[in-house]
Amino acid sequence: MESQSNEKFDAIIVGGGLAGLAAAYTMASTGLEVLVLERGDYCGSKNVTGGRLYLNPIRELFPDLWKKAPLERYIAHEEVCIMGKERSLTIRYDGSELNQEPYQSYSILRGKFDKWLAKQAERKGAILVTKSRVDDLIIENGKVMGVMAGGDELRANVVIACDGVLSFVAQRAGLRKPAQPKNFAVGFKEIIELDRGVLENRFNLEGDEGAARLFMGDASAGKFGGGFLYTNKESISLGIVVGIDALTEETPEIKAPELLDKFKQRPEILKLIKGGETVEYSAHVIPEGGLKAMGKLYGDGILVAGDAAGFSMNIGVTVRGMEYAMASGYYAAQAVIEAKKQNDFTQTGLATYETLLKNSFVMQDFNSFKESLEVLEYPRLFQHYPELAGNIMKDLYEVPAGPKAKLFPTIKKYMSMREMWSMVQLGRRMMKI
Amino acid sequence: MNIVVAMKQIPDLQQIRIRNRKPILDDVALTFGNIDKNALEAGVQLKEATGSNLIVVSVGTEALEDTIKEALAAGADEAYLVLDDEIGDMESSSSARLIAEAIKKIDDVGIILFGEGSGDNYSGQVGSRVAAILGLPQAGYAKSININGNIATVTRSLEDCEEVLEAELPIVVSVIADINEPRIPSVTQILKAGRKPKEMLELDVTGDSMLETISNLAPEMQRKQIEIETIEKLLKVLENEGLLRR
Amino acid sequence: MAAILIYSDKTKLAFELLNAAQLIGKNTDLTIKAVSINNDEQAEELAAKGAETYKIINPELNLADTGAMASALLQTAEKLDADIVLLSSNRRGKELAGRLAQVFKAGCLTDVKSMQTENGRIECVRNVLGGATVAIQEIISDKKVIAISPKAFPAAADEVGGTINEYVVNIIPSGIKLIETRAKAGDSVDIEAAEILVVVGQGVESQESLPAIMEIAKNLGGEVACSKPVATDKKWFGEERILGLSGKICKPDLAIILGVSGQVQFTVGIRDAKTIVSINNDEKAYMNQMADYVLIADIKEVLPELQKAIG
C-alpha cells in the first residue's frame, strides 16, 4: 500500500539518536517543520554508548537544555587501570576542577536521555514517528527529495542522515562508501543495577558524584581497545571496546562477548559489580573514527551528522561521539535554517554546514587527533606495557621470605636497553595525540 | 452510525522490570493493551464494512494525549478522552462509570467494543459494567463480529464451546486476541493522526473506592537452577527425585 | 443471618466455589447458599454436597444473556440477604461478574487464585501487570463479587443436610438471542490435570520433532503443552494446550520445558510447578532462572537421546 503525504517538510531527519534529535530540536525551535523518523520502539531504545557525555563543548549550543536533563552523575573521580593478566596498576585522579560547577562531564543512560531529548524536540514542534524505518531515499535529478518509509513517500527540502555508524542513507546518497569491517571496532556493554547506597559506598561517592574508570590491557585481551566503567545513579555501565580486526586475526577467533564475560570475572571488576543485576545488554559497531574515516558531509538536499558522518573518535579505551553527534546535529540544523532563508537547498546552499563545523571544536578536535589512531594501534601499549607495569609493581611490593632485592636492579631487570628504546619511541608517537 | 472502542493506556509490559520484588514503572513507555488493539482493529473492519465513524474512548493520565495517537493512526476517526493525573490506578468501577458517561455524549452508537481484558489488570469487568450502566445487551469473548442492518451477529469462544449470539444494535462486545491481526499504521497515517479531533471531557473523576491493594509484589522464585550437562544425568536426577516413577 | 451466595454454570466449578465459601464461612458467621439455574442435576449434586440450594428453572432465562443472568442473581442475593457472591472465573463467570457487580453496587475481583480470611476480611490473591506481580487485594465495599479461578480450590466434600428450594425470579431479557452452540474443534486435552507436562516452545524449531515429543510425554504418563506462539502463530497445537496468562495455569509435579525463553506471560502458567526442567541453547534465557534443572543444549541434538531413554 503506497501512499503519498501531501505535506512537505522543511527537513526529514533519519534516525532519532543524539545527532538527529539535536538537529530536530534546533530547527523546530526556530519554527521549521521537521519530521524525525526513528526505527526503534522509542528514542534511545537501540542506542548504545559507553555513557560519558562531555558537556563543556556543547553547553552553549543548547543553553536551555541542561537544567532538567536526565544526567546521571557528574564525573568527579577518574581512574585508569592498567591490567596485566594477573595483576593491575591503578592510577587515580581527583582534581578540584572536577568537583566544581559547571561540571565537565556526566554519565548518562541513553534509554532515558534520548527519550527525554525527543520529548524536548516534540515540545518545540518537531514531529517524531518511532517504529518507522527509512528504506530508501527519493532522488530526482541527482537531488535528494525525501525518503521512503514502509511504502510511504515523504518529501522534504532537506534530508539529514543521522542514522548512525553504518549510515545507509549517506551511502545511498553517494556520500560514503560501503564500510569495511576492518575499519570498525565493536563495543559490548551491560547496565548493572545496584542499590544506590551500595553503589555510593563501593565507589566512595557523595551525592551526585560519579566515577569513571578505564581499563587497558587484559580487558581487551591485550588488543587495541579497553574496558570502561561509569557509575550512574543506581547502576553501573560496564563494557569493552575492541577492534574487529584484532579479534579475527587470532586463531581460534576471539569471541568478543566472551571477552566481556571474562572481564567481569576479573577480581578488580567482580567486587565492584557484586550483587548487581544485569538489566540491559547491548552490542554496537563503532566507527574507527578519525578524519580518514570521514566521508562527504553534504550534497544536494542532504546533510550527514553524528556517527553517520564519522564524527566519532575511538581512542581505544574509550570512544567519544556523543558531543560530536549533538554538535554536528546543531550545525546541520543551522545550515538548513540558513538555506531556508536563501531558499537554496543545493550543495551550495548547504555549504555553511562545513564552514560551521570547521570553526567549531568538532573539526578542530578531529584535526588535532589525526594521528592518534596510529599511535594507539601500537600493540605494545595494550599487551606488553600492562604486563610490565604489573610485574614491576609486584616486585616492588613483594616482601619475599628471603632478603628483598634492591630497588634499582629490580627495575633494571625489566628495563633493558631495548625496552627503554621502545618506550622512547612510544613517547614520541604519543606526543602526536 | 458511530462505533465506539474503549482502549486502556497501560505501561509497556515488556519494559517492566522488577527490583526487590517491586515492579518499576518509572520511565516505562505507555501504550495500549494488545487485546485492546484487537478491539480497535475489529472496529476498523466494521467501520470499513458499514461506512461508520469510529470513536475511541479512553480514561487515563495526561500522557494519554500522546498515546492516543497510536489509536488514531491505526484507524480511529476521533477520540473522547477523560484525563486525570491524580487518579493513578483507577478501579474498574470508576473507569466503567466514566467510559459510560463519555459514551452517553455520543449520538447514534451502534456497537461498543472492548478487549476481553486490559493488559495490566486483565479483570474483564469494565465492558460488563458499562453494558450494565447503559442497559445494553452484551456478548463477550468474540472471535468474529458481523453487522447486518441493525443486527449484530457475534461468534464467541468459551472454554468448551462456541456460541453464536444475535442482538439488535446497540450492543456491547468484548473481543479475544484471535479475532484479527491488528494493522501497523504507516508514517502518513501517523502524521494524519495528529490532526484528528480529540475531545477532552471534563467529568468528575472522583469515585468511591471499593478495593484496597494490600501488596503487589513479584512472586518469590526460589528455584535450584542446577546446571546439568547431559540427558543421561538429567534423567538420573529426576529418577532419584521420584519424578519418573512411571 | 447474612449469606454467601455461590453460582457457576459448571457443576465442577460450583463445587470448588462451595469449598471456597466454606473456607470463608469458617472464619465468619455467614451461611452458604448455592444457586443453580436451569440445571436440575446440578441442584441435586449441590444438595448432595450439603448445600442449601436454590433452584431456578425458567426456560426464558438464557445463560448467554448476561444482563438477565445478572438480574436473576441480584434478585436472589437480595432475597437471601447475601452480601458476598462467589462466581467462577471461567469466561461465562467472568463476564457475569462485572455485570452483577455493577447492578449489585459491589466491588469485584476476578481471576482470584487464592484467598485468606482473617477477622472477617477476605484477602484475595491475583496476578496483575500481565503476571509480573501478584497482588493481594481486598474488596472494601459492603457488597462483594469474587470470581475464583478454576482449580484454585478443591471440590467440596460430600455432606449431609443439603436442601433444594425452588425459586422464582423476574426475567428481564436484555435482547441477546442464542442462535447456535457449537462444540469446539480441536482435541479435548486437559493439561491442567496432568502431573507431568512436556512443554514445546519456539525453540523446538521443526514440526517434525513433535511426534517424538508426544511419545516422550505419553511414556512419562504426561501431556504436551506449549507456549502461545507455538499454538497461535505456528498452529502446531490447539489453544487448549497454551500455558500462561492467556492460556492455562498449571501446577504439575514436573514440567520439562523445551525451548521457551520464559517471558513472564508464559511463566505465570507454570511457575507453580513443583519441579521445572529447562532445556535451552541460550544460557541467558530467563526460563533457566525459573528452573530447578537446566540443560544448555540444542533440542535437535538432545531430543533423539531423550526419546531413546524414555520413548
Ligand SMILES: Cc1cc2nc3c(=O)[nH]c(=O)nc-3n(C[C@H](O)[C@H](O)[C@H](O)COP(=O)(O)OP(=O)(O)OC[C@H]3O[C@@H](n4cnc5c(N)ncnc54)[C@H](O)[C@@H]3O)c2cc1C
Ligand atoms: C560501546 C560504546 C561506547 C561508547 N562510549 C561513548 C562515551 O562514553 N562517550 C561518548 O561520547 N560516546 C561514546 N560512544 C559513541 C557514541 O555512542 C556515538 O557516537 C553516538 O551514539 C552517536 O550518535 P548518533 O545520533 O550519531 O547515532 P546513534 O546514537 O547510533 O543513532 C542513530 C539512530 O538512527 C536510527 N536509525 C538507523 N537507521 C535507521 C533507518 N533506516 N530509519 C530510521 N532510523 C534509523 C537508529 O535506530 C538510532 O536510533 C560509544 C559507542 C559505543 C558503541
Ligand SMILES: Cc1cc2nc3c(=O)[nH]c(=O)nc-3n(C[C@H](O)[C@H](O)[C@H](O)COP(=O)(O)OP(=O)(O)OC[C@H]3O[C@@H](n4cnc5c(N)ncnc54)[C@H](O)[C@@H]3O)c2cc1C
Ligand atoms: C498480553 C500478552 C499475553 C500473552 N500471553 C501468553 C501466554 O499465555 N502464553 C505464552 O506462552 N505467551 C504469551 N504471550 C507471549 C509471550 O510474551 C512470549 O512472546 C512467548 O511466551 C514466547 O514464546 P517462546 O518462549 O516459545 O518463544 P521465544 O521467545 O522465541 O523463545 C524461544 C526459546 O528457544 C530457545 N531456542 C531456540 N532454538 C533452540 C534450539 N535449537 N535448542 C534449544 N533452545 C532453542 C531460544 O534460546 C529461546 O529462549 C503473551 C504476550 C502478551 C503481550
Ligand SMILES: Nc1ncnc2c1ncn2[C@@H]1O[C@H](COP(=O)(O)O)[C@@H](O)[C@H]1O
Ligand atoms: N481506563 C480505561 N479506558 C478505556 N477503556 C478501558 C479502560 N479500562 C478498561 N477498558 C476497557 O475494558 C476492557 C477490560 O478491562 P479490564 O476490566 O480492566 O480487564 C479493556 O480491554 C478495555 O477495552
